[in-house]
Amino acid sequence: MIQETLNKIREEALKRINESKNSESLNEVRVAVLGKKGSLTAVLKGMKDVAAEERPKVGAMVNEVRSEIESLMENARVKLETLAMNARLENEKIDVTLPAKGIKMGHRHPNQIALEEMERIFTGLGYEVVEGPEVERDYYNFEALNIPADHPAKDEQDTFYINGDILLRTQTSGTQVHEMEKGRLPIRMISPGRVFRSDTVDATHSPCFHQVEGLLIDEEVSFSDLKGTLAEFAKELFGEDTKVKFRPHHFPFTEPSAEMDVSCFKCGGKGCRFCKGEGWIEILGCGMVHPHVLEMSKIDPLKYKGFAFGVGLERIALLKYEIDDMRLLYENDERFLEQF
């Protein structure tokens, strides 16, 4: 009798589980069968009418049916959830080629990028980065660098003057003097900064631009060390295959002086439009610090020697990033800046 009832309940439950299309209808089955007022629960409640000796047997039968139904329901639930998830995933397909949502960072100025590159190279070689004043005294910009009053170089550089004694520095070289005057030796420093010359604005000139000055002073330093250091710098900046060439030149504050060319990084030195067919591109001026310059800064030229170099930051930026007009660097057009 009970066996029949249980079979009926089991059949009914199985049928309904199989027919369930979602977790709600599955839940209804659970309530109808296993709930407080469910059909199987009712059987258990009817146990009091069963003879005492029959009870364990009946109880076991009920539990068997119960666990079978529970396990079938669990299987059905997992199956239904999987189906539902797959349906959702199918539904949620997107066009991955739609545009990205703009997380827009700003861009660093090409001058700054070039500068940081140089700072990285030279701090790696043990150079300290120092700064000096842009509005400067004549002494530090000229006289202490072996450019006395009436020296033609003073005219060549077309200086902006504030008055007879104070001017806008035409070169970062004055920082060398400030550094030497501190009297802390040896010195390894680079000094980036803004400089000014009375040049009218055009594609290759700006009255306001940047240089990076370098200075090394120690007891044992030679011209060959200057060559080695700058060759290393050029390789770091322009690539491992970069060759350098030093040509004699003249600067009042170094002797011997040189200009350094690097092999054209576009054509590798074969000659192209970029290097005007030369295969070489002029990059910087350098030389051994003039003994007189050391003397003026109270450094004994018999004991100490040094080398110095000066790089035009814009020149590096223009070359490295192939910018064809210097004016772009100071217009700050977003469409220009965002390319860096």
Next chain:
Amino acid sequence: MNTSLNWIKALVPGLECSDREYMDRMTMTGTKVEGFSRLDKNLSKIVVGEILSIDRHPDANKLVVCQVNVGDKTVQIVTGADNMKAGDKVPVVLDGGKVAGGHDGGPLPEDGIEIKAGALRGVQSDGMMCSIEELGSSREVFPDAPESGLYILPSSAVPGEDAVELLGLHDTVFEYEITSNRVDCYSVLGIAREAAASFGHKFSQPVIRETGAEASESAADCIEIEIQDPDLCSRYVGRVVRNIKIEESPDWMKKRLRSSGIRPINNLVDITNYVMLEYGQPMHAYDLSAIAGNKIIVRRAKNGDFFTTLDGEERALDDNVLMICDGEKEVGIAGVMGGENSKIRDDVTDVLFEAATFNGPNIRKSAKRIGLRTDASGIFEKGLDPNNALLAMNRACELVEDLHCGTVLKGAVDVHGDLPEPRRIALEPDRINEFLGTDISKEEMLTYFDRIEVEFDEKSGDLICPTFRQDLVGFADIAEEVARFYGYDKIPTTLPRSGATGGKLSFKMLVEGIARDVAEFTGFSQAMTYSFESPKVFDKLLLPEDARERMAIQISNPLGEDFSIMRTTPLNGMLTSLGINYNRRNKNVKLYELGHIYLPEALPLTELPDERMQFTLGFYGEGDFFTMKGVIEEFLGRAGIKVRPQYDPESGRPYLHPGRQADILIEGQKVGYLGELHPLVCKNYEIGARTYIGVLDMPAIVDRSTFDRKFEGIARFPAVTRDISMVVPSQIMVGEIEAILKQRGGKLLESYDLFDVYEGDQIQKGFKSVAYNLTFRNKEKTLSDEEVNSTMKKILNGLNGLGIELRS
């Protein structure tokens, strides 16, 4: 400086090299060659032709048919030129040859123009007769060429011979960049000396023949010379030539002048120009009959004087300008230009030659002030060697005799003070090798010096440097001579041996790096703008007359008003850049700049100004005041400034929106400001959108920055949160509420977050609703309700004091 290679080769026997080799070698020894041009580039099969006959073209009015003897044959050539006659000799390019350019003298085509035989209007033409422009030259250096038409060669030219050779065009002209220390290289002799040494030859100066020795009259009989300002004129040499015959110069001289870009004029003028090229010593010739009182006086002009130079212009003078005067009047501006009153005319018979040494800087300044920079002043301003003046003078007189241009009188009138002596500098081979990082023998070094006429005194070990090498002063100069002739490229490549000091950036630079990072992460791109600007910017920024910003440093020689003062505010650069972007229709532009402003202590400037780095942010488009505020606070936090900044709305900045601006304060100290740009300023900068600005004074920030971080633990005890919603009188700013929260909340109040501000229908007029979420926590233990309640009570009491009620 342009010089013909043929001329150099004539002075350096045995010099054999290609143009390219010459350029490279000279550059690598320090005489930088900027470039060279071959004068016979694209000239081929061009010979002397003799025109035998000229007949009309049967079918063209403007053409003629010529029979031309080209040596081995006669060819027929059709031409449109009309300046020739039968018997004239002309350059002829034969069939298959090339010329350099067209007859109009326009830019020369890279590969020249090929000439082929063919028919012109039905008549056979087997070549072309050439104008000077077709030969790649110009009337500038061939003044005898016609304005248009064929170049007529001298009647002595032989048909069939190389016409290019005849014109001196088988030559290469090199352009040098001479550095300011090498005055001696502004001369052909100087370049020749360098060329000889560069190619391993020994240079010898040409010996100048004595002139005028036989003359009965001497220069001193004709002229007296007095230098009244010896500081401006260290030497004045005068010689006299009588019986002048003005003629054309010989071909060899004309060719050399032309190759240097100088137009031949007549023998007398050409000699002075030739000597200037050869010796680097400008010369001048005066008509002796125009020199009153047979006297030359060298003295300063007087303030307010005027003088007419030989180009006919009247020039204003002052007492810094050195003049050449005769017994009565000025006859020339020393070193710059002669006077109209003593100009050489074609009927001149007697001439006074001048070769002088003037103070270089003074000549440079005079030329600048008068506004007349001449070839001569350009050379004088470099500061010449007085010893060279006499050499040049004697060379000129030698040429006068060679060219049969006149009778040179005996001797010179030579006025000077102490003349420079050769300088002795010790040759220290070991020290040089240590300095250069080389291993060059003393003997090797001596060969270099021997080639450039620097002698060696074996006994003292000194080098004896000639006075034309004014740049050789001390040890380093000697080392440089060795380095450049040894070869910079042969010097080894090493790295400094000395121990490394620690390379680093300063703290200030690191804080600036944080500013850049935060700006860029929040969407701002880096701008760079000029340090100088126009004083008009103060009006554009609506600054009142007495604004501190108007106290700006003025540049005494600016490029123009727009670049005439050093900026005292970073706004103009930023706003100009935003304006450019707006004008170019760039949307949502965000820029930042790290740059100096220049604040003078007092004007006129006696002390260097305070250069203060400003971190300036500006944008238009998406975002508002609080976007800017967020960027600033993020930066301050990253820079290690923990205290919350305060905002003072009473910042009184006329260029900002009066209701949307604030000074930024940290612990009561002003460190910057932010705000929305005033609409009038937007208009002045042509920005048609709301624009926001933030400026931080970096020195003030750097002072308060730190990279020290201490871990404070992660809270172990739970927090209690309470929301309060208030009715607040409209004029009260949330900053005031927050001040109370902070003060009354004490240690237990961990944080407070504003989550609503509302003004409108639901709220009584004159009030707004403000709601905060407060978080309380005790780091030591779990908070009790009583503790929170009592703190809340304190806060509410404080708020009541401001007339704030809890919203019911």
